[in-house]
Amino acid sequence: MTSIAFRTEKLAKVYGAGPTAVHALRGADLELPLGEMTVLLGHSGSGKSTLLNILGGLDRATSGKAYFGDLELTHLKDRELTRYRREHVGFVFQFYNLVPSLTARENVALVTEIARGPMPAEEALERVNLGARMDHFPAQMSGGEQQRVAIARAIAKRPRVLLCDEPTGALDIQTGVTVLEALTGVNNEMGTTTVIITHNAEIQRIAHRTLVMADGQIVSQEVNQNRVQPSEVSW
């Protein structure tokens, strides 16, 4: 394993065909070092989610290559992609996507049941400061709490990477901060390579690195010299 977590070469994604085809990615190249937290910025429709979904094994590229370490994702079959997600990737989305019929603890246990060498569900919830609400159902929790359950569920299997698509998109500042604290905590303590998509440029101050996308390509890359704590961010 190299020190690079993700690497892509001329990654392209086309939706549809013919005159109505949409080029969501047009040759995106990137390299993300292991253990880093990266923030991905860009206008709406620039291809951020598409890129993240391909890196996470949810979607397939039309052409180009994407690697997770030495593993070429762009070649994997459906079954292998499922295994890749199951073993290595944790996801956090804007709309939490919790199972409404399961409590917080059970939502996390859902993943620990199928993962290899997971941490106990309780520990994962403690890490996001939800030790007190383990037996609540999603409908009984606030948006921020639900998002933190989603993070606990994502990290419980000790994933190598954590991919977050607008994790604070549906939250107010204060709640957003608690979620970001949970993410930085995980990144610091467990060294999980983390990618965060956001529309909020302020958030890049907490990351090691910032990528900016436009029109399906990576247009700029910046390494952050002095990172700040989430609590110091405001928007």
Place this chain on the structure above:
Amino acid sequence: MSMLDRKLVRDFRRLWAQGLAIGLVAAAGVMTLLLGVATYQSLFETRQAYYERYSFADIFASATRAPLGLMDRIEALPGVALASARIEQRAVLDIEGMDEPATGLILSIPDTGEALLNRLYLAEGRLPEAGHAGEAVVSQAFADAHGFRPGDELSAIMGGVKRSLTISGIVLSPEFIYSIGGSDILPDDKRFGIIWMRYSDAAASYDLTGAFNSVSLKLQRDAVVPGVIGALDDLLRPYGGQGAYDRSQQISDQFLSAELTQLQAMSYIMPPIFLGVAAFLLNMTLARLISLEREQIGLLKALGYGSGAIGWHYTKFALTIAALGTLIGWGFGAWAGRGMASLYAEFYKFPFLLFQDRPSSFLISGLAAMVAAVLGSLQAVRNVAALSPAVAMQPPAPPVYRRFFLDRLGWTRMFPQGLTMALRNLTRKPVRALLTVVGVSLSTGLLVTGLFTTDSLEYIIDATYFRTDRQHATISLALPVSASGVEAIMRLPGVMAVEPTRTIAVNLRNHLSSRRTALTGKPANPELSRVTDSDLEPVPLPQTGIALSSMLADILQARVGDMLTVELLDGSEKVIELPVTLIVTQFMGLGAYMEISELNRALGESDLANGVHLMLDEDRTETLYDEVKDLPMAAGLALQRKSLEMFRETIGENLGISMGIYIALAVLIVFGVVYNTMRIQLSERARELASLRILGFTRLEVSVILLTELAILTAVAIPLGCVLGYVMGIGMSEGFKSELFRFPLVISRASYTTAGLVVLAATIVSAAIVQRRVANLDMIAVLKTRE
């Protein structure tokens, strides 16, 4: 086309599979109702028309020998419109190309012209010509079984003399729409035929010139039936009158009436099941549709559409499905109706069948489907009305789950999450779960009742032929014989054992209830024709008193110890009192039994027999048959085992068809219920399931989670369905009960197993069809929208 109608068309394109699944269930309801109503109507009307056109009599009676002069007095009885006298005798028939002898029922028609009552429908040839001795017409079923044409010949032992008869014509009679031999319990057209001859010809053979032994009456409209019967009995008593009876005890009519009752019972049971299930499925589907479309409904309301208009839109959706079901149901119903008609033509001999596609039955069945659709959409429409536009346009509150009792016990900690999810889903929507269980159990129950007919029939056959009446054959004798006569039969070739029996016509009375039946004398410990208790174990006949079959005991309201008044209908005018000493189990007919010498003593006669049961050496039956064909004293030969074989063939075929229908209908319900429940589940849980795929669950694991709930419901529904089947079986066995036969409630383990397996297989297939959609869950779409 209005916008809402356009939406309706699009909804249909999207949901056509669900619509079709529900439509098919409704179609089954329409079809069974259409068939039930149409078949009932046509059978009822055909019978009525036949009876009227061919002057089927109202009252029947027979005697030993009454002078023709008595007819004037019979005709003069108050209430009698017409009376017709004739000769009725049994005869052993010898038919070329058939080893075993057949039994014929010889009936006379007047010397000139046609009979006044029970007129014949001439299918082929002509009636016997007066003065042409030896000419006869035969029943069509019998002729068909042998390929007889006018001009063919057969021999009959009539009055101890073998006569050759020439067939001049082939006929049908309203008396024998369903024809069954005297001592038989099953129809056998090859070995039982009805033969009509001119009066003088028959009278000469039986030494009955100037006399008759059978009479039929047509009543005036205002006649008092019991009064006429009593008066006729009084007139005939001195001549060995055997008790007059009306149509309700006329065998052929009895069978037809039993069939009509069964048809009616079926159209009360089946259509409501199917239409009820269809209504429930519509309700479920509409509820889901409305919850998916609440924002659109809110928008429509905000735009100024009234609750009524929107509710009507959803009702139209239900009505369209019902209309689809109605059309399919009508199509299949009309087609199956033709099949039913030809099936009836096989069993019941009508000269015509008034089976038409009746607008009324189409109307009734279509209306029933519409009513079911409206009932099914009622709740949905109410929900639409209750949605306020503002609330409707907000996303629905997230589903609230609660911990249920297993949670409180802490048990769920030990369950895999998939099971916990399934159990919580079930407790959150208990009504839907319950209705799904009801749907699947109904179909299991339906199958059990379908299969139970076979079990019950096998049980009856076993009880009748292998435990009770174990003889291979029975010779009925023209005149009673003494022990030496029985010994003569024992000496016939191929006869391995004989057992004498004495049968006389009696009228049994217990207080106000009375019944005309045959009283049979048997040895106290018979080897061949036995009587059995409720466990089908043979029991000896008591030395004194009378044994009654449980059905006869019910009719007479008699119990062991009761004193019965027994009127002997042999012309002796004797009346004796006998105690009921035993109740025996019997599934067909109304049997009454006595120890044979006790019966003879009561008759004031020495040991006589008028029938002999035989045990045969299977290898030497042919020589025996030849001898019986020439045996002067024989009036008939019943071959129980042969009849059984034949019965198994015909019945097996028909049971096969009806089994196929039951299975198809049950599978239809399972498919309708499971497919719709699963589609709705999938729609409600698509987001959750796609999230699981994102988390790295394989398709199989996700399917298992989706199917766990169904598995739980099926596991509950199938055993419940077996219980339901048992209960429905009780209903059916009660509904089918008649004086002719009783359907014991016997359901074999194999029937339960088969029913369970068929339902399970149908569930798995239906689920598999839906499950394929799990593969196409769009993971990415889920991420973009909030529910």
